[in-house]
Amino acid sequence: MRGLIAKDFLCLRKSALSYGIVLAIYIALTVTGLWDVSFFAAFMAMLVGMLPYSCFSYDHAAKWNLYALALPVSRRQIVLARYGTVLIAAVAAVAVVLVFSGVMALMLDSIEWEVCIVSATAALGFSLLLNAIMLPLLYRFGAERAKLVFFSVLGGLVLIVALIVNYNVMQPGGKAVFLDLTDAIASLGAFGMLGAVTVAGIVLLVISYLISVRIYERIEL
Amino acid sequence: MTMNNSIELKGLTKRYRDFTLGPVDLTLPGGAVLGLIGENGAGKTTLMKSMLGITRPDGGTVRLLGRDAAAAKGDIGVVLDDCFFYEGLRVKDVDAVLSGVYATWDGALFEAYLHKFSLDGAKQVKALSRGMRMKLSLAAALAHRPKLLVLDEATAGLDPVVRDEILDEFLNFVSDEEHAVLLSSHITSDLEKIADYIAYLHKGQLVLHDEKDRLLEEYGRLVCGGGELAEIEPSYLVGTRKGRFSAEALVRDREAFCRAYPKLTVERVTLDDIMVFVNREEQV
Numbered sequence: 045m046r047g048l049i050a051k052d053f054l055c056l057r058k059s060a061l062s063y064g065i066v067l068a069i070y071i072a073l074t075v076t077g078l079w080d081v082s083f084f085a086a087f088m089a090m091l092v093g094m095l096p097y098s099c100f101s102y103d104h105a106a107k108w109n110l111y112a113l114a115l116p117v118s119r120r121q122i123v124l125a126r127y128g129t130v131l132i133a134a135v136a137a138v139a140v141v142l143v144f145s146g147v148m149a150l151m152l153d154s155i156e157w158e159v160c161i162v163s164a165t166a167a168l169g170f171s172l173l174l175n176a177i178m179l180p181l182l183y184r185f186g187a188e189r190a191k192l193v194f195f196s197v198l199g200g201l202v203l204i205v206a207l208i209v210n211y212n213v214m215q216p217g218g219k220a221v222f223l224d225l226t227d228a229i230a231s232l233g234a235f236g237m238l239g240a241v242t243v244a245g246i247v248l249l250v251i252s253y254l255i256s257v258r259i260y261e262r263i264e265l
Numbered sequence: 266m267t268m269n270n271s272i273e274l275k276g277l278t279k280r281y282r283d284f285t286l287g288p289v290d291l292t293l294p295g296g297a298v299l300g301l302i303g304e305n306g307a308g309k310t311t312l313m314k315s316m317l318g319i320t321r322p323d324g325g326t327v328r329l330l331g332r333d334a335a336a337a338k339g340d341i342g343v344v345l346d347d348c349f350f351y352e353g354l355r356v357k358d359v360d361a362v363l364s365g366v367y368a369t370w371d372g373a374l375f376e377a378y379l380h381k382f383s384l385d386g387a388k389q390v391k392a393l394s395r396g397m398r399m400k401l402s403l404a405a406a407l408a409h410r411p412k413l414l415v416l417d418e419a420t421a422g423l424d425p426v427v428r429d430e431i432l433d434e435f436l437n438f439v440s441d442e443e444h445a446v447l448l449s450s451h452i453t454s455d456l457e458k459i460a461d462y463i464a465y466l467h468k469g470q471l472v473l474h475d476e477k478d479r480l481l482e483e484y485g486r487l488v489c490g491g492g493e494l495a496e497i498e499p500s501y502l503v504g505t506r507k508g509r510f511s512a513e514a515l516v517r518d519r520e521a522f523c524r525a526y527p528k529l530t531v532e533r534v535t536l537d538d539i540m541v542f543v544n545r546e547e548q549v
Binding site for chain 1: 320335
């Protein structure tokens with residue numbers, strides 16, 4: 045299984061340069077104060093969210109799945125390896141956000157360390173949620189229709205969050221409930237939020253993994 | 266189950282909407298090469314995929330190296346009719362990937378094969394010719410010291426020099442009595458060169474399975490006049506081809522046929538002849 049994860053990252057290496065250039069631009073924009081640290085975190089989350097699409101595209105181009113099933117690994121392990129890739133990438137992205145925003149907080153008094161943690165939490169939560177939804181869809185629909193699926197999922201997520209927020213705020217007493225909720229989340233503290241999002245993200249990924257295994261077990265190659 | 270059998274298939278069946286493979290019974294003893302022949306769409310790839318568990322069989326049992334297919338995969342080297350490594354990967358990346366997949370992966374042996382096949386480890390897969398890609402697939406299939414090689418059209422599209430090199434590699438591999446090779450190919454001359462056994466799949470059914478030498482001895486190619494052909498006992502004839510002035514036929518039991526019809530000349534057959542005439546028998 046280690047080899048399958050290594051394969052994913054070796055394939056992604058090709059995209060690393062282009063991602064690196066965009067990353068450098070984001071860093072420059074954040075350092076110069078033009079953009080907030082949260083933009084950087086959002087970019088990293090998006091990067092991890094795009095990752096499975098790239099992996100599936102590479103597999104599709106090389107017809108890798110046919111070969112993978114001839115290797116001494118089960119279908120379950122093949123799916124697990126893909127989730128492993130995503131989890132490693134998500135953890136690495138959060139680490140980059142934490143380190144970068146931490147350095148920024150040290151350099152600029154205007155940035156508080158809580159903001160850094162919250163940014164990293166948001167990045168982690170968003171990327172794990174996106175992947176938890178995307179991966180079963182990718183197993184079900186394949187890489188070719190993945191781009192359409194990806195943007196539909198992204199748009200759908202934004203819409204759902206916006207509707208929930210608006211609906212709750214517009215209900216009688218909704219604003220109070222909404223504020224209570226945000227207060228409750230805020231009361232967790234920065235590290236509490238990070239922990240809660242991590243646990244929630246992993247639970248979502250586990251559910252997503254079980255669905256993906258069911259889908260992949262039925263696929264005929 | 267004989268311990269010496271590298272492959273043992275019993276009633277292997279795979280059904281698709283418009284095609285059914287099997288039921289196929291097939292065995293391959295250790296230390297031997299089995300050549301799998303058949304026209305396009307006969308089910309060769311389906312047989313291999315079902316055998317390896319890439320696709321799920323609908324019936325029958327598969328024993329590879331004395332074990333279930335899933336348990337035996339670590340000792341099987343597979344080369345399918347394409348190179349399945351992403352084009353952006355470098356040749357040496359295959360080492361990093363497969364060392365994390367096969368418990369018995371030998372990085373030094375992989376390096377040795379790269380050297381032997383003149384493959385540059387720094388090159389990307391996309392920069393390799395088809396022949397070089399097949400060599401890379403073969404190096405990957407051999408570097409974990411497998412006991413069984415399953416090769417689907419592994420020599421297709423390669424020039425004779427490269428094909429000869431690769432066939433030599435198969436012969437080296439099978440010199441160990443614990444090793445065996447299953448090789449499907451349309452290039453029957455390759456199989457005549459290295460195969461010990463031949464299995465002929467026709468429309469999903471195994472119509473012939475025997476030692477290659479026995480098959481080539483058993484069958485003969487008869488060229489005679491149309492009138493002479495009409496006088497031959499039909500049980501000798503496998504398939505016929507009639508022209509305006511002469512006729513050709515594949516005859517079985519060549520020795521008995523020659524005794525029964527001493528005036529007729531029967532030539533040695535090739536695997537191509539057997540395939541063509543067996544196909545004709547059905548058309549008749």
